[in-house]
Every structure is written in C-alpha cells, then in structure tokens.
Amino acid sequence: MANTVTIIDYGIGNLLSVCRAFEYCGATVNLSSNTHEIATAERLVLPGVGAFGLAMQKLRDNALVEPIHAFANTERPLLGICLGMQLLLDRSTEFGDTPGLGLIAGEVLAIPKTTHNGITLKIPNIGWHELHASQSNRNWCGTVLENTNQAMSVYFVHSYHAKVTNSHHELASICYGDTPLAAVINDAGITGCQFHPEKSSTVGLTIIKQFIKI
Numbered sequence: 001m002a003n004t005v006t007i008i009d010y011g012i013g014n015l016l017s018v019c020r021a022f023e024y025c026g027a028t029v030n031l032s033s034n035t036h037e038i039a040t041a042e043r044l045v046l047p048g049v050g051a052f053g054l055a056m057q058k059l060r061d062n063a064l065v066e067p068i069h070a071f072a073n074t075e076r077p078l079l080g081i082c083l084g085m086q087l088l089l090d091r092s093t094e095f096g097d098t099p100g101l102g103l104i105a106g107e108v109l110a111i112p113k114t115t116h117n118g119i120t121l122k123i124p125n126i127g128w129h130e131l132h133a134s135q136s137n138r139n140w141c142g143t144v145l146e147n148t149n150q151a152m153s154v155y156f157v158h159s160y161h162a163k164v165t166n167s168h169h170e171l172a173s174i175c176y177g178d179t180p181l182a183a184v185i186n187d188a189g190i191t192g193c194q195f196h197p198e199k200s201s202t203v204g205l206t207i208i209k210q211f212i213k214i
Contacts, residue, residue, distance in 0.1 A: 003212050006030045006041035008068070010058045013047035014198070018081065021198035025208045039067040043076060043212070048083030052092035052108060052160070055083055056100065065101065072103050075189040077214045079144070085185065085192025086162055094160050104187045105165035111158070115177040124159040129174035129195075131183055136167040143171055144191050144210045145184060154183070154193075154200040154207075162194065189214075 005027040007018055019029045022045070032038060046068070048055050059065050072078055080088045089100045092108035100108070114120055130151045133140065140146050156174070161181040164170050171184040171191075185192045191211070197204035 004028045004030060004042045005045055005212065006032050006037055006043065007045045007047065008038060008064065009033045010055075010062050010064055012050055012055050012058055013081075013084070014049060014196075015047060017198045018045065018047045021205065021208055022212070025205055025212055027208075027212050033062055033064070035063055035067040038064060039070040041071060041076070043214075044068070044071050044078045046078070046080045046084035046087060048081065048087060049157075050083060052083065052086055052094045052100070053096070053098040055087055056098055059087070059101075068101060069103070072190055077211060078103075078190045079211050080190075080192040081198070082158065082194060082196055085194050086160060088185070088190060088192050089162055089164070092160065103190050104169055104185055104192070106163050106169070106185075108160050109163055111161050111176060111181065112179050115179070117178070119177065121177045124157060125176050125181075126157050128153040128155055129176070129183070131172045131174065134167065134170040134173050134182075137171045137186075140171060142214075143184075143186055144193070144207050144214070145171055146210055147206050148203060148210075152203045154195040154197065154203055156183075156195045158194060162192065 086108045088103045089106040173180045
C-alpha cells in the first residue's frame with residue numbers, strides 16, 4: 001500500500017504520539033513487532049526513549065536486530081527518532097560500552113555538563129533549538145529536511161548525543177551552550193532525528209511528510 005509506514009514496537013517509545021503524527025500526515029501506519037513485516041516494510045520508523053542498553057536488549061529479545069539490518073540493506077527509507085537515532089550508531093557510552101545497530105558509523109556520548117568557559121549546563125537538554133546545516137551538508141535537497149528552513153526550531157529531550165565518524169553523515173546540528181550537537185544524521189536511506197518531530201509542531205510535521213514522500 002502506498003505511503004505505508006511500519007513503526008517498530010519493541011516495548012520502548014512514545015508509540016501513540018508517533019503513530020498519530022504519521023497518520024495525521026497521511027501515512028498508513030503499521031505498528032509491528034513482526035520480523036517479516038519489519039524486514040519487508042515500505043518505510044520503517046525506529047522510535048525510542050530511555051536508556052540505550054535497555055533498548056538494544058529489547059531489540060535483541062524480540063529478535064529484531066537482523067530484520068532491521070535486512071531492511072536497511074534494501075536502502076528503503078528508515079527513520080530513527082530520539083533514542084532510535086542513537087541506536088543507529090556503532091556504540092554508546094551510556095552506563096558502560098554498549099554496541100548499537102552499526103548502520104551509521106559513530107558513537108553516542110554524554111552531553112558536556114559545562115561550556116568551555118565553565119558555565120554549568122542543564123542536563124538533560126529539554127526544549128526547543130534551531131536547526132542549522134552542518135558544514136559538510138549545506139544542501140538538504142532529497143532529505144527529510146528538504147522543505148525545512150534553517151533556524152527553524154524543533155523539540156529535544158536528551159542527555160546523550162550522536163557523534164558520527166564521517167562529518168558528511170551529519171545533516172543538521174544545534175548549539176547547546178557552546179557545543180554543537182548532531183540533530184539529523186543521514187547515510188543513504190537511513191536517517192536519524194535526535195529531536196521529536198511528532199512533538200515539534202508544524203516543522204516536525206513537515207519533516208514527517210517529507211519522509212513519507214522519499
């Protein structure tokens with residue numbers, strides 16, 4: 001069915017709000033933990049909130065790691081949201097060293113607690129921040145950000161951030177204190193948003209609509 005989006009249900013994530021946002025944007029939503037449906041989906045969304053290690057354990061317990069890899073190998077559109085974006089990377093340092101899905105090269109690190117000048121930052125980072133194009137990706141054409149203008153604000157809730165190995169895989173960033181943090185990462189058909197598009201008003205809905213069209 002055209003515009004069908006399969007949202008992975010592995011017991012972690014604000015699934016109801018994610019599903020409603022995609023339905024509002026015109027998608028036919030299939031909330032699933034079925035390995036075959038995930039591997040053969042038209043478009044796939046990996047949501048997530050909470051701890052990296054627990055999320056990876058839930059994916060393993062539900063035998064979903066291999067189907068996600070099988071889907072990613074097709075280069076069909078895959079979107080990771082918040083923790084789901086972090087899971088796309090190789091590893092996380094949260095509560096130890098935990099392997100991730102390894103779909104985009106990089107690691108997940110704690111947000112610095114202070115600026116370079118010693119000013120204390122609030123952790124977790126909760127609130128609205130402006131998106132800015134990364135130095136290696138000034139052109140958002142053909143990505144989920146194609147119809148999004150720079151300096152538009154989206155909503156974040158996170159204590160850890162993604163650091164990609166290849167700077168070309170970072171589409172957009174925010175500045176927290178004086179530290180740039182990856183906001184959107186991308187490699188081929190795989191995209192991750194550190195923010196919550198389903199909670200980011202019209203900007204977030206524009207991003208979801210673009211994902212549905214890719």
